[in-house]
Amino acid sequence: MALRLVEIYHPDTDEALEVPDDTYDVLGHWTYAIDDDQRVDRVLLEVEETESFLDWVDDTVVTEYRVVLQSVEATLPRPEVEAEEDDEDAEDDNEVSVARVGRAELYEYARDATDVSGYYYSLIALSVVVAAGGMLRDQTAVVIGAMVIAPLIGPNLALALGTTLGDPDLLGRSAWANLTGVGLALGGSLGLGAAMTVDPTTGELAVRTVIGLPDIALAAAAGAAGALAVTRGGATGLVGVMVAVALLPPVVATGLLFGAGHPGAALRAGLLTVTNVVSLNLAAVCTFLLLGVRPRDWRDVAQARTSTRIALALWGSALIVLALLLWRFA
Known part of the structure; x- marks a missing residue:
């Protein structure tokens, strides 16, 4: 207890x-x-x-x-x-039945997760170098090590939480943390791809250019698991690795392939990245809603309901379009 x-x-x-x-x-x-x-x-x-x-x-x-x-x-x-x-x-209205941490603790987690400090950027940069090295050498263990380093779980869960609560400030900070983190990872891997010899048939790279329903399921499971871990107040370290599985390797693969002059393979890796981001956030928002995460004030509740509906419609539509693209070009 x-x-x-x-x-x-x-x-x-x-x-x-x-x-x-x-x-x-x-x-x-x-x-x-x-x-x-x-x-x-x-x-x-x-x-x-x-x-x-x-x-x-x-x-x-x-x-x-x-x-x-x-x-x-x-x-x-x-x-x-x-x-x-x-x-x-x-069934009493005053009875508390939600088995999760309170709203205040969730906000505190999101505030820390969206702190885009030099430490955050340093971890992103280091994880890109490690992931790129593991992919170029086709060493799965090294790529896993990069996913342990990458601090990608916090900004993505904060984005889903901001969507669920309809909090514009939290949405803005989490979106900025995600964009700057992914931008740094993409830019760094582009530079590494231009400077090194990249073989697109290498196993760790080639697997990031093949997209299917299992990839969507993986990203969705990562988003749901991350939301569950946060709302239960548990450690997010291992779940963070799972989230990084869906985000870091595809981003690095996209940059390496573009930088090395393989646009076709890079576009497929980029499509995988976008698909994973959409699936992860959609699943995290749905999990927060199922666990009863709501704002307190009725005015905020109305705003959050509108924000969530718009987000679910956008994420859902994007996922359908991406699934159709996957089916069309499979």
């Missing part, structure tokens, strides 16, 4: 928060003044209840406040696992 410690700092003139026990399964609640002007309420909850609880705090605490959310590794004595409630209680 994943737990979160929610700390609510508010003016000491306020009374301690009266958390409704009939709505939230509070595992612990401590409150005390920390100085002459400030009070803190610490509430221990299961991770599934944090989003609804933070919404309740926002409605209840009318004065200025600050919330700090901490992951709890363990607590003693261990919380008892209660029996499942009956169906009537589970």
Whole structure:
């Protein structure tokens, strides 16, 4: 059972928060003044209840406040696992039933993932060099190593999250992170392709010029797995490798082949890249929706619904067009 410690700092003139026990399964609640002007309420909850609880705090605490959310590794004595409630209680509007981390944690992940710093660009550049070397030497293990380095999971999941929440700022930052990352990878591999001898029949290159339904399924599975990993608060390292499988090698193959003067093969690798991007983001958005990721404010909900519908229509239409192209030129 994943737990979160929610700390609510508010003016000491306020009374301690009266958390409704009939709505939230509070595992612990401590409150005390920390100085002459400030009070803190610490509430221990299961991770599934944090989003609804933070919404309740926002409605209840009318004065200025600050919330700090901490992951709890363990607590003693261990919380008892209660029996499942009956169906009537589970259908209560106030009952929290979403088995995922809260909206605040998802936003924090997306904020970190779209930080296009020198570190981000350095990892992209290094992963391109490693991937290009592995492809030119036809060494699969080296290409896998490049996918371990590439930080491509964060910007793509942030893009899908921004689409789901209808957040223009998050959409803009995640789109910029994706475009600059892919642009750097493509530009670097173009330069390497122009400077080195590239054999398009090499196994690791040739496989990126053949496109089929398994490639669409792979990218979709990567997007869904990434969204699941983030919403469960789990580690995304291994899932990030899977996302990089769908993105990094096709981009590098496209650049190498174009730079070496093989436009036909490069176009097929580029088509694979676009297909994977579309499939990955479409699957991630659908997964976020199925897990109940929504904005809080009703005005934001309406905006998010419009944004999601437009995105699903665009991603879906693009995927259909790409599938038709694959069928036509297969």
